[in-house]
Each structure stands twice: as C-alpha cells, then as structure tokens.
Amino acid sequence: MMDCFSLRTHIFIVMQADAKTNRFRERVVKKGGLWRDIYGIDEKKVASMIRDDKIDILVELTGHTANNKLGAMACRPAPVQVTWIGYPNTTGLPTIDYRITDSLADPPGTKQKHVEELVQLPECFLCYTPSSEAGLVSPTPALSNGFITFGSFNNLAKITPKVLQVWARILCAVPNSRLVVKCKPFCCDSVRQKFLTTLEQLGLESLRVDLLPLILLNHDHMQAYSLMDISLDTFPYAGTTTTCESLYMGVPCVTMAGSVHAHNVGVSLLSKVGLGHLIAKNEDEYVQLALQLASDVTALQNLRASLRDLMSKSPVCDGQNFISGLEATYRGMWHRYCKGDVPSSRYMEMLKKEGVPEGVTNETSKPERVTMSKDTFSVSVESNGFNQAPLSTPNLTTSEDNE
Numbered sequence: 001m002m003d004c005f006s007l008r009t010h011i012f013i014v015m016q017a018d019a020k021t022n023r024f025r026e027r028v029v030k031k032g033g034l035w036r037d038i039y040g041i042d043e044k045k046v047a048s049m050i051r052d053d054k055i056d057i058l059v060e061l062t063g064h065t066a067n068n069k070l071g072a073m074a075c076r077p078a079p080v081q082v083t084w085i086g087y088p089n090t091t092g093l094p095t096i097d098y099r100i101t102d103s104l105a106d107p108p109g110t111k112q113k114h115v116e117e118l119v120q121l122p123e124c125f126l127c128y129t130p131s132s133e134a135g136l137v138s139p140t141p142a143l144s145n146g147f148i149t150f151g152s153f154n155n156l157a158k159i160t161p162k163v164l165q166v167w168a169r170i171l172c173a174v175p176n177s178r179l180v181v182k183c184k185p186f187c188c189d190s191v192r193q194k195f196l197t198t199l200e201q202l203g204l205e206s207l208r209v210d211l212l213p214l215i216l217l218n219h220d221h222m223q224a225y226s227l228m229d230i231s232l233d234t235f236p237y238a239g240t241t242t243t244c245e246s247l248y249m250g251v252p253c254v255t256m257a258g259s260v261h262a263h264n265v266g267v268s269l270l271s272k273v274g275l276g277h278l279i280a281k282n283e284d285e286y287v288q289l290a291l292q293l294a295s296d297v298t299a300l301q302n303l304r305a306s307l308r309d310l311m312s313k314s315p316v317c318d319g320q321n322f323i324s325g326l327e328a329t330y331r332g333m334w335h336r337y338c339k340g341d342v343p344s345s346r347y348m349e350m351l352k353k354e355g356v357p358e359g360v361t362n363e364t365s366k367p368e369r370v371t372m373s374k375d376t377f378s379v380s381v382e383s384n385g386f387n388q389a390p391l392s393t394p395n396l397t398t399s400e401d402n403e
Contacts, residue, residue, distance in 0.1 A: 010034040043071030050077035063087020088262035090114035097343040104268040117343040123315035127322035128244040133219040137250035138226035151180040151228030158234035168202035182212035225249035238266040250304035
C-alpha cells in the first residue's frame with residue numbers, strides 16, 4: 001500500500017526495530033517519507049518532535065496497547081489527531097478528533113461509547129496485504145483425513161469460556177471432528193493442560209484437540225492453515241489478521257455479529273469478501289453455520305479452491321482503492337479543520353459547559369458519526385483465566401497480539 005500513497009508521510013515508530021521494521025523503514029524513506037524512532041522516548045519529547053516536524057494530521061495506531069504514546073496525543077501536538085486500527089475502542093482522550101472505522105464494524109446506531117467522532121471509510125476499515133511467503137492453498141484436509149477439523153489461531157485472551165462452550169457444542173455435534181488451536185502461550189505446559197481440562201469438562205475429549213505454540217517462520221505459520229477445514233472466529237472479540245490469513249489460505253471462517261467494533265471485525269471482512277452467509281446473529285446460528293459447512297466436504301473444497309481469488313479481488317485486498325479512500329478521508333479532515341470545524345475542540349467546549357474537569361470524559365455525550373467518501377471532502381477484554389504468565393514475565397498486549 002505504501003507505493004500507492006501520495007501524501008507526504010512521517011512515520012513515528014513506537015516499537016524496537018527488527019528486520020521487518022527496517023525493511024518498512026527503507027520503503028518509507030524511498031518514497032520521500034520521514035522516519036522517527038520514538039521507542040522509549042518520553043511522551044512530552046515525542047510531542048515536541050511532532051510539533052517541530054509540523055505534522056498536519058497525526059494518526060496513532062496503537063490505542064491502549066503496549067508501548068503506546070497516547071500521552072503525546074494528549075499534548076495535542078498536531079492540528080488534527082486520529083486513532084485507527086490498533087485498538088477496537090475509544091481512546092477516551094478528548095484531544096483526539098476522529099476514530100477511523102466503517103459502517104459494518106461500527107454500524108449506524110451503535111451504542112458503543114466513544115469520545116472521538118467516527119469516520120467511516122468507503123469500504124472496509126482496513127486493507128490486507130497477503131504475505132509473499134504464504135505458499136499455495138492446499139486441498140481441504142477432510143478429503144484425505146476423513147473427518148472435519150475446526151481451528152482458530154487467535155490470541156488466547158479472546159478464547160473465553162463462552163467461546164469454548166460454543167466450540168464444544170460444534171465438535172460434539174460432528175462425529176470424529178477435531179479442533180486445532182495455535183497461540184503463543186501454548187509453549188507452557190500448565191496453560192495447555194488448563195485449556196484441555198476446560199474442554200474435557202465441556203464434553204470434548206482432549207485426544208480430539210491439537211494445541212500448537214507460536215510458529216516463528218511466516219511461511220510455516222501460513223501453511224499451518226492447511227490443517228483446518230473451517231475457521232471458528234472468537235467473540236465478543238473477533239479476529240482480524242487471523243481472519244484475513246484464514247480466508248487467503250482458502251479456509252472459510254464463521255463469525256458472529258455483535259454490538260461493538262471488536263465484535264464486528266469479522267462481519268466487515270466477510271461481507272466484503274462475499275461470505276455474508278457465514279455471519280451469525282447469535283450463538284445458535286453460529287453453531288448451525290459451522291455444522292452446515294461441515295456437512296458437505298465437496299462444497300468445502302469448492303469454496304476453498306475459489307476463496308483466495310475472492311479474497312484477492314475483494315475491497316479487503318484492493319490497496320490502491322483503499323488508499324484513494326483514505327487520502328480523501330484525510331483531506332476531508334483537513335478541509336474541515338481549515339474551516340474551523342475541529343471535533344475535539346467542540347467536545348472540550350461541551351465538557352466545560354457541562355462542568356466536567358479537563359481531562360475527564362463524559363460517556364453520556366457522544367460525538368456524531370461522519371461518512372467520508374473518496375469522491376468528496378464533505379467529510380477492554382477481561383482475562384479468561386488461561387493466559388496466566390509467571391510473575392517474572394510481563395504479560396503485555398501489543399497491537400500485534402490483538403489480532
């Protein structure tokens with residue numbers, strides 16, 4: 001996508017540099033962008049750097065995840081401030097003007113609290129660039145196995161007891177079916193055992209469950225999707241990257257619609273890929289959709305054979321069109337600023353009138369929603385008990401872990 005971007009870009013990187021980060025840095029600099037490494041730097045100093053660089057629109061991508069710089073955003077170093085993609089909720093900072101989303105992830109009439117004004121991109125709120133190391137799509141494994149394998153590669157924190165109850169219902173209803181789950185904490189014996197014990201208490205034998213730890217090589221990680229026939233999304237915190245990967249590797253995903261952004265990411269992704277029929281309205285429908293998919297291996301194989309093409313040609317993977325919409329959205333924000341229309345300023349004035357102390361937000365008053373067209377300028381999850389790291393090991397959640 002970087003190659004499609006025409007606006008001048010300054011990148012403020014908040015993570016320790018690695019090989020992948022360095023490659024991205026080279027692309028940014030090659031395109032004429034400016035790269036600032038702010039990992040470990042005090043927020044006030046970061047805010048000063050942003051002011052010195054004369055940033056017009058400051059977009060933060062981490063929200064309340066590890067190593068974030070929301071403290072810098074609170075200093076209001078840029079005329080227009082935006083939050084996007086790294087955290088599926090409000091930042092709670094009245095100094096941030098907008099939160100970028102779409103009409104499916106945050107449907108009209110959403111009751112989710114937010115201090116930012118919601119701005120909807122024309123299509124999906126994100127764009128997925130498939131890994132060049134993904135490899136080929138394999139046949140659905142049920143053809144050779146003789147049984148259906150369900151799976152999930154989501155963050156363990158998203159796999160709540162309620163999710164496991166629903167998954168167990170599905171597995172128990174499909175004879176000889178198996179479940180494969182992959183996530184980082186499964187390198188720990190106690191975490192694996194607790195996970196299996198919970199499933200056994202729900203009636204699912206541990207012998208029918210395969211638990212995989214982190215896979216370091218990207219090619220091997222992507223090819224691990226060849227182990228599953230059907231991907232089961234988590235709720236109320238749906239997958240993001242994992243759902244995109246699953247679809248690109250030919251594995252259909254069953255998801256469930258909800259009332260908040262975190263619940264509706266799968267709704268947005270599946271709708272744009274043409275798999276709206278795999279979106280459930282409730283738990284019972286979620287189970288029925290999974291059972292329906294599992295009942296026809298031939299149909300599963302046909303879908304698997306066509307899914308990468310569907311994904312690649314969908315708005316989810318259309319980088320050039322996505323960037324056009326995003327740039328129009330940014331220009332719309334700037335156009336409004338130049339006219340004196342600044343959402344955060346209005347919100348702060350409203351708080352003062354209501355007698356709310358500065359820095360304290362009032363959740364009962366919510367900004368409006370704006371839909372940005374590319375053709376116009378008018379424009380926290382509870383612990384589930386499984387992921388209990390030793391006291392000596394910090395259990396930090398990064399934006400990457402939220403997938």
